[in-house]
Amino acid sequence: MVEINRTFLSCIAIACVVAALALAGCTGEQKNQNSPEQQTLIVGGYRDFKGCSQVKANVFNTFLDIGDDGRPQPGKLVESWEISDDGKEYTFRLSQGVEFHDGTEWNSTTAKWFFEWCSNARSTNIVFQKIDDVETEGEYTVKISLNEQYGAFLKDLTSPWRSEVIPPTAVKPERSKQGEIVDFIGTGPFKVEEYVKGQKAVIVRVKEGEESKVDKIIFKTIEDSQSRVSALRAGDVDIIGATEHHASIPYESVPTLKEDSNIVVKRQSYGRVQTLEFNCVDGPAKDINVRKAVNYAINREDMVEKLLAGVAPPMPTILTPRYPFANSLEGKGYPYDPAKSKELLSEAGWEDTDNDGIREKNGEDLILDYVVPKGEANANSIAVFVQSELEEVGIKVNVQIMERGAAGKAEDEGNFDLYLHHMYGIPGLPEGPLTGIYWSENPDPGDKWKYHSEELDSIIETALSSGKDEDYAKAYGLLQEEHACVPLYDIEKIVAHKKEVKGFEFSPSIYRANFGTVYLEK
């Protein structure tokens, strides 16, 4: 009995070890070893392939493309379009000679099926709820009628979540308008060869003969940002930071990466600003002088130098003035001027009468509640910096770092004076911040506490209907004058890759990454 039990236990122990080792398999992949015949690029990213629009942009095309200015433009699938006078009929002229990866032809029949399928499968997207009818007019023309005017129609057709175009053969049952996607078939320069959920996707170039460019991309999911940096430094991946729509490489890692002679670091602004929204309805910040005082009290240059390794540019305007729709902000940046800040607070009636360093009015201390949703990049150190800057002018700041859900609730209920968030970037500009935050018609409960005025509403409505840059610029000019928020810094996207990776260019949209032009120097 003793012998049997001992044998039994030994077997279990050995089985545990063997099972662990065997299950791990012997399919280990080596680091990138490119042959002259094949170029393989290993990309490290945060998301799983299915949820990563940047990598999928190499496999799928969206119905319309997006330009550097964030506006819809003709692309691989559509040559041109016309809009009826009432804005309810869109006639698209489709590109000819385009095929899906499985050989299915792109024409008006496949386009019609695609929109009808979207009306079922992607019915939660508002754009498809607006479609009333889709008609084919010849082999390469399709006419879409809307049930009501929808200004964002074309923009939505550039969105990877809404309009990644698939053929009727990618769903099961095939050609069904209710079918479920069972295969990754697109019209992009790469097609999917292998996909392992939560781990990796291997995509290969469709057209042969482009020897000078990468033939294969292995996209690996690495959720932790520091782990992605380590993987690049160890040479386990070739490029990081390209497949997220935010700055996914920690700023503090950038100097280390730059020091590495085998690594190249690139930066690109998408006009996305890290911002503190004021509660302009309830609390001290409803007074514009307090808002001005806060904006003048923060030394943004010092902040990015000390906390962000000088990587992110300081942003003294609500948007970067280099865009035509924000050129009214040129030369209007908030200066660092603590003396003026103090003066403004005194003008507003806030004085430090008891010499405790905090200003008071009507017996109440000047205290601002600063809500930080947990997980927001660099947010905690920035909060402490802002706290110390405002203390210098006599404002006490209570920093409240909250779990995201709790922070959202505090925002909805107006339990904040300053709320940290990141603004929209291209392609969400120029309309995103206006319709998504400052327009009174926006029904989001958290936004009713933000800056609103009849004058601003009227300018926003004019801009939305005209679509002209100067109208948008007017709206942003007013928001800057009214000190609607505290812009902090430009959240630039940072990409780091091995020195031998060449030809990488930033895409016009934060939601895309184009690896089609990349090659590896031999």
Next chain:
Amino acid sequence: MVSDVGAFIAKRLPWAVLTIFLASLLSFSLLYFSPGNSAEMILSAEMGHEPTQEAVQSFVKNFGLDEHFISQYLGWMSNILHGSFGSSLRTGDPVLEEFMARFPATFILALSALSFALIIGVSFGVLSAVKPNSWLDYLGNVIASTGIAIPSFWLGLLLIFFFSIQLNILPSFGYGGLEHLILPTIALGSHQVARILRVTRESMLDVLGEDYIVFAYAKGLTEKVVVIKHAIRNALNPVVTQAGLDLGYLLGGTVIIEQVFGWPGIGSFLLTSVMARDFPVVSGFVLMIAFLFVLINLLVDLSYSIIDPRVKLEGVK
């Protein structure tokens, strides 16, 4: 023996079902009542900015998130009884598919870490007890103290720095061959090594002081025979208990190590789902983890009587 085991399982079964049910109810209600709107959080994570209210309402309606708690919970339970765990609000894929895609990775890492801990922990635990106050005992103490004191994520980063970046001999992340398993196993198992080493040492010291060990020595048996044949077996029960608890804990997801080493297990996915209030995933995963925990506890209890025949299964006459 077989009927004993059957009776034992029959007695434990209602408690097991109750435990699993309570775990599911707790996870579902905690997530439901905690602040935050699933639709807003999922849509804003996906799009990188706040979604429009129209989009939020459409999402809420589509997934039935506006229904009352009881109705949502009953609907979820009813689906489970019909074999469906629902679909993830974030990925749109079935929860069971999400779990099964990730569980093998967690299982392998947990098993590997536990095996590492058992081999190192039991070996040093026994040697420390047999040779108290020797250099082996001191070495065992150092291993136990450092294993407990060093946070696993920090050890993980150190291992990556030395073995992947400086020496460039092991991969810094990923899931694949044996070489991928080495660093996460050490980082994850170091804590368990320390615990198992301590438990083994204490237990062995107790056993070595027993009369039957003195008698075995008096019989003229060599130390090797006494320790291996008589002492270790009798000292194993607490070690098995500790190992069983550790395995249950490890299977529950080793979030930090999975994150540091880019290991595609259930832990990091579960954490992201909690943050996004993806309650079908969280509730489904908790249910399955609770099931595994109960199962492992049951197996540990059963193993006592196999390791030590003097132990009778509770509830069996």
